[in-house]
Amino acid sequence: MNQPLLEAHNLTKHYGQTIALHDVDMHVREGITGLLGPNGAGKSTAMKLFLGLLQPTAGSATVLGEKPYENITIRMRLGYMPEHDCLPDFMTASEFLSHMAQVSGIPAKHARTRAADMLRHVGLDEERYRHIKEYSTGMKQRVKLAQALVHDPVLVLLDEPTAGLDPGGREEMLQLVRRTGQEFGINIMLSSHLMGDVESTCDRIIVIEGGAIIEQGDVSEFTQETETFYIDVDDRRAEVIAALEARGIKARISGGAVVVRLHRDEQLDDIRDALVAAEARLRRLAPSRGELSDIFRRSTG
Amino acid sequence: MSQAQAEIYDLGYQHYDGPRGGRMQAVKSLWVNSFRTTIGLGRGARAKILPVLMSLFVIAPPAVFLVIAAVSPVAAQVSHADFYTATSILLLLFSAIIAPELLIPDRRNGVTTLYLVRPLTAFDYVIARWSAFLTVALLVTLFGQVLVLIANSLAAEQAREFLQENWLDIPRFILAGVIITVFVTTIPMAVAAFTDRRAYAAAFVIAAFVITTPMSGLLTTEWCERSMTFAVESGEIVEELGPEECRRITGDYAKWFVLLDVGQAPTHLGDMLFDDDTPDDASILVAELPPAVPIVWYGLLVVGPGALLLWRYRSMSI
Numbered sequence: 125m126n127q128p129l130l131e132a133h134n135l136t137k138h139y140g141q142t143i144a145l146h147d148v149d150m151h152v153r154e155g156i157t158g159l160l161g162p163n164g165a166g167k168s169t170a171m172k173l174f175l176g177l178l179q180p181t182a183g184s185a186t187v188l189g190e191k192p193y194e195n196i197t198i199r200m201r202l203g204y205m206p207e208h209d210c211l212p213d214f215m216t217a218s219e220f221l222s223h224m225a226q227v228s229g230i231p232a233k234h235a236r237t238r239a240a241d242m243l244r245h246v247g248l249d250e251e252r253y254r255h256i257k258e259y260s261t262g263m264k265q266r267v268k269l270a271q272a273l274v275h276d277p278v279l280v281l282l283d284e285p286t287a288g289l290d291p292g293g294r295e296e297m298l299q300l301v302r303r304t305g306q307e308f309g310i311n312i313m314l315s316s317h318l319m320g321d322v323e324s325t326c327d328r329i330i331v332i333e334g335g336a337i338i339e340q341g342d343v344s345e346f347t348q349e350t351e352t353f354y355i356d357v358d359d360r361r362a363e364v365i366a367a368l369e370a371r372g373i374k375a376r377i378s379g380g381a382v383v384v385r386l387h388r389d390e391q392l393d394d395i396r397d398a399l400v401a402a403e404a405r406l407r408r409l410a411p412s413r414g415e416l417s418d419i420f421r422r423s424t425g
Numbered sequence: 426m427s428q429a430q431a432e433i434y435d436l437g438y439q440h441y442d443g444p445r446g447g448r449m450q451a452v453k454s455l456w457v458n459s460f461r462t463t464i465g466l467g468r469g470a471r472a473k474i475l476p477v478l479m480s481l482f483v484i485a486p487p488a489v490f491l492v493i494a495a496v497s498p499v500a501a502q503v504s505h506a507d508f509y510t511a512t513s514i515l516l517l518l519f520s521a522i523i524a525p526e527l528l529i530p531d532r533r534n535g536v537t538t539l540y541l542v543r544p545l546t547a548f549d550y551v552i553a554r555w556s557a558f559l560t561v562a563l564l565v566t567l568f569g570q571v572l573v574l575i576a577n578s579l580a581a582e583q584a585r586e587f588l589q590e591n592w593l594d595i596p597r598f599i600l601a602g603v604i605i606t607v608f609v610t611t612i613p614m615a616v617a618a619f620t621d622r623r624a625y626a627a628a629f630v631i632a633a634f635v636i637t638t639p640m641s642g643l644l645t646t647e648w649c650e651r652s653m654t655f656a657v658e659s660g661e662i663v664e665e666l667g668p669e670e671c672r673r674i675t676g677d678y679a680k681w682f683v684l685l686d687v688g689q690a691p692t693h694l695g696d697m698l699f700d701d702d703t704p705d706d707a708s709i710l711v712a713e714l715p716p717a718v719p720i721v722w723y724g725l726l727v728v729g730p731g732a733l734l735l736w737r738y739r740s741m742s743i
Binding site: 172175177196197199200202204206208209210211212213214215219223224226227228229230231232234238241245271275276307308309 | 437445450451467534536538541543546
């Protein structure tokens with residue numbers, strides 16, 4: 125599929141005087157895309173615009189080639205898992221999912237089968253006839269995910285899916301999200317303010333802050349090897365730095381390691397020679413990898 | 426000896442490639458869910474008590490009358506208008522308690538969001554909920570009226586002749602039933618759109634109807650008095666009663682103040698449909714008004730809350 129799943133052109137949304145999104149351009153293709161940003165950055169507003177719940181103040185938002193605000197039937201192919209509580213406590217998970225599948229356009233007899241399948245996939249097979257009010261927070265999050273997937277959407281929007289979960293529950297939810305994207309083949313846009321969630325789950329990332337996009341690209345682009353090398357030696361760091369600088373390589377100490385920036389592969393030989401000259405014992409020599417947190421460091425100067 | 430072997434295959438995730446309905450299917454499923462919720466289907470025993478009681482209270486009197494008419498040759502007739510007068514308060518109570526059940530839990534639990542991210546507009550959502558409740562109320566009401574009709578025809582000397590002479594009662598009681606049920610559905614739902622507590626919504630609706638009845642009664646009741654004069658005749662004091670003088674504290678405007686009793690707004694239209702031989706005071710006063718007045722008043726009481734209900738859901742931030 126060459127057409128982007130989600131597309132925004134100059135997308136702008138104002139709430140009175142407050143600017144929630146300003147002039148946003150984005151293209152989301154297949155796979156798992158993370159929408160990363162601090163609270164209040166405009167992530168939920170962007171999702172609501174793509175769901176057609178809000179009308180853009182300016183610009184356009186399209187989903188699967190359609191404008192969702194004008195054509196709500198496109199929502200039959202979309203799933204949404206909100207951040208807040210959204211489950212009826214008096215129903216069983218099975219009843220609720222079957223009902224939600226029907227409201228999404230699936231006939232009753234198929235809806236019951238889909239509901240049972242989805243509850244099995246999210247690990248609630250045994251508990252499907254229990255009332256939702258008896259579920260733990262983690263189980264409720266899984267029901268929320270299941271209702272977003274029960275009608276087999278092309279794309280599912282997950283708003284902070286790990287909110288309120290303990291570390292164990294969070295990892296389980298992220299695994300489910302990965303499985304949904306990788307095994308079920310359902311495209312995902314996941315919004316989160318937690319870099320770890322996005323880094324461990326997503327293929328692509330869109331970083332949003334203050335209603336504007338500050339970076340977008342593959343996660344691997346942000347975490348690839350850099351020109352910075354870490355040299356871990358026993359205790360002769362000062363000597364190593366002197367020997368490196370004698371060979372024209374600027375070095376500094378950071379986090380207990382000697383850090384250098386290399387511009388040519390031949391400089392690795394200079395490092396070897398410097399270590400020999402400084403009579404230092406090498407423990408580790410490794411290139412550093414970029415981190416998503418660098419994006420925010422760069423954007424805030 | 427061969428040993429039977431079984432293997433379990435995990436088919437993994439299966440994509441759905443069956444039929445998909447559109448917006449109408451979404452509205453229909455929400456309607457079915459609302460209908461079931463109203464009568465307590467798929468819910469605990471507690472949720473069933475009120476619908477069952479309400480149905481019994483509405484249907485039992487005409488059912489008893491039907492039995493009497495079937496076994497006794499001298500049973501009296503019951504008017505369709507009287508049946509509505511008797512059951513409207515029950516319908517109102519039922520609606521005040523049950524109708525908010527269709528809107529408030531969804532909003533309080535955040536489920537409304539999940540409906541509105543599906544192929545449903547806020548308008549579709551409200552209409553599906555509203556029409557499902559209306560259907561239940563209408564079915565119960567009309568069933569009672571059908572029993573009244575059967576009982577009346579059995580009580581008549583010739584059932585067939587009775588039906589031939591009174592067949593117009595059928596469209597009349599259907600129309601009057603629609604008028605009453607639209608009213609008792611719309612107002613509690615509109616109130617329920619503005620509170621997250623079912624008890625508050627029910628109490629507000631019941632109180633609004635309970636308070637306006639005595640208010641209207643006080644302003645429109647005719648108070649009568651007679652003057653007494655004393656005269657001395659042949660040395661004796663003789664009391665003489667003057668003519669009875671009746672008046673209402675609102676005078677000629679009383680006919681307008683009858684409309685204050687909002688719970689009676691649909692009944693006034695019902696009175697216009699049926700020829701009531703024994704009208705009560707309020708009906709007599711309303712009859713003095715131009716016929717358009719009770720119709721417009723009813724319209725305002727239905728359209729106003731209905732518009733508020735829709736506005737509330739269209740402007741809801743989710």
